[in-house]
Amino acid sequence: MPDFNTRKKKLTRLQLQTLIIASAIIGFLAALLAISLKHITEHYEDIFFAKAETNWYLFLILPFIGLSVIYLLRKYLFKNKENKGIKEVFESFKTDKSLPAYKIPSHYLNGFLTVIFGGSTGIEVSTVVSSAAIGSIAHSKEKFLRKYKNELICAGTAAGIAALFTSPMAGFLFVYEVLSKKISKVFLIATFIAIGVATALSFFLHETALFAVNIQTWHWHAFPYFILLGIISGLNSVYLTKTVLFFKKKFTNIKTKYHRVILGSAIIGISLAFFPELFGDGYHAIKQNIATSSSVIPTLSVFMTLLGIIILKPIITSVTLSAGGDGGVFAPSIFIGAFIGLFTALLLNKYANAEVIPINFMIIGMAAMLSASISAPFTALFLVCGLVGDYTLFVPILIVCFVSKFTAERFCSYTVYTYQEKATA
Template structure:
């Protein structure tokens, strides 16, 4: 009799956890999808206005960073957003949690950062906000507190699923980056949240981010995919070290207004000369798909400069108080890196490789090297491409990039301080 009562109570608790996970998935999808739609709309609007008046760029980043600073100081308890580290601390420290105000804080700060030109993306802002939804769910019922990690991971996985329409990538992101917990309930919670998020997004908010025409890949290009993975590994370390350097540099500036003005000036100046650095850069990736080998060679110097400057402007954006991370910049830079390599191989060595393939593989490889999560990168980019034709070369390049990046510098921007 006692065992039966215990089993009933256990089943009730499991059911309650899964209901909470489903609720977390729905709320996370609403947060991610509305933030994505709003950001895309206003980013395009301000970017268009900047084309009409190019000097407007010297006002937009200043407006964005200043507004974020004011909101942070007077509305969000004057606490800086630490991005993914906040989520890692919540999972790894029993006495730490994500307060409810982190949901609007990251939501609005991520939105303001990108639409006013901050060269990052809304992915990290979304992940922290949706992880906070999971943490909030775990506090609403006493016994759910012990399942906090499960619900936090459910929230962040649901957020990634909604942003990229990539449920497998959302699932793997939770396990690769945040926790290696393998309990059945934990897995069921994450899957439940992902399913709820995916269904809501698919039926009400679905929009393909990119349109890549992928027809297959050539076996003779395999060595060059490996080469792309090696270069991506080195480049990922450049991005990571750049972010760490500028965060330290701006962290040493005592006056917040100096930090905001200096950061806005650097961001504006770089965008003035290279407009594709504006915002998250997805429109720049779409423009790349229209380039032929000949036209790409004509603008090769510009492509190289964007590749060189993107980690700097991203790092300055984050150091000056912008909200975001390296997710979108990694995809952006990977596309540029892949196109540059394919163009050089075709122009100088007449190899006839397919540029769009190298762009997609480069996106995955740089993301893998930047966050040390090759499985997430593989399935995320396959979801972006909306097919798995490049699965084998993407796997190879991602694994190579991760190994190279980890060998050179065994930390990411998420874990560096945690392991010092």
């Protein structure tokens, strides 16, 4: 009996060591993937956007080039295998099916090409699926790990999100709120170790907040306006969800896939020619407006421009995804939320003498829109605080995230990520 107990303890210890080592490797690889994709995309997006700003006709040409290259890669390199975005991860969770290795280069390349050539989405979903695939592959390499596929997928995804947004809590909360929805001992061990390694790598590489801002304060008198912003954001998230699903359905009816590329790139190109802010993930436009938010003069042309961006962004995002681009609603939600926040603040200050702080509304709007779009308020809270490197607005963001989420659920019972899941249930 003592020998049996000794062997059992030794086996348990070896299994734990295997899980720890696997989680650490997953965390390192997922973080390296996320950080490299972020920087290479940002670098080339800036170059292409600067060229297009001085040569406006490039706004018409670049989306066609990008979507055409993605089409050719998908047809000849990836053998017509479609990318379904984050739904692939949901499908893997619900079945015995693993995420194949080709998902890593497929989403990495297609996400990169989509954004740098002006496709109006972001690399977040590409990062999520690629990172999840790393975890999925790891589970098949060791007999003991095979029963922990979902936990290792969560570990990879959490590490990728943590590194991408320099927010460990956002990584953990995303896999809990959106993917797993339950906690186990193995889930906690694998996820925390992967996030820890990702955070250490981010620190070593001196990763900083994407929108580094210095928020001074917020005022209680603005709280009713914050609630209003939450309601507006919730309604706009429903508009985003419905628009994405509408265009995907319409483009599916176009049987020749390259015709989708031609039509989609034409719509994107014309939109970019009128609203260059919609180019790529749009983070360059957010940075510019954050820098000028306190000095912008709220004229009619400013209001019309902001309104045009808010209305058109869901359409051009939907067309990008429907025409074959890689991405999701993460970056578009952050972008739309920032501009809704700025629009609302300027409107309140001009016509209601509200004296609210525009930059605060931009940041709260980002979180509110993201919370409603993916139905994950805590993820949105920590993710946006990580994006700006500041937690001053923690309380209003938390409350507004729930307001926007409940508003969206009141009018639409699903998100882009859960629509098919609910429809086939």
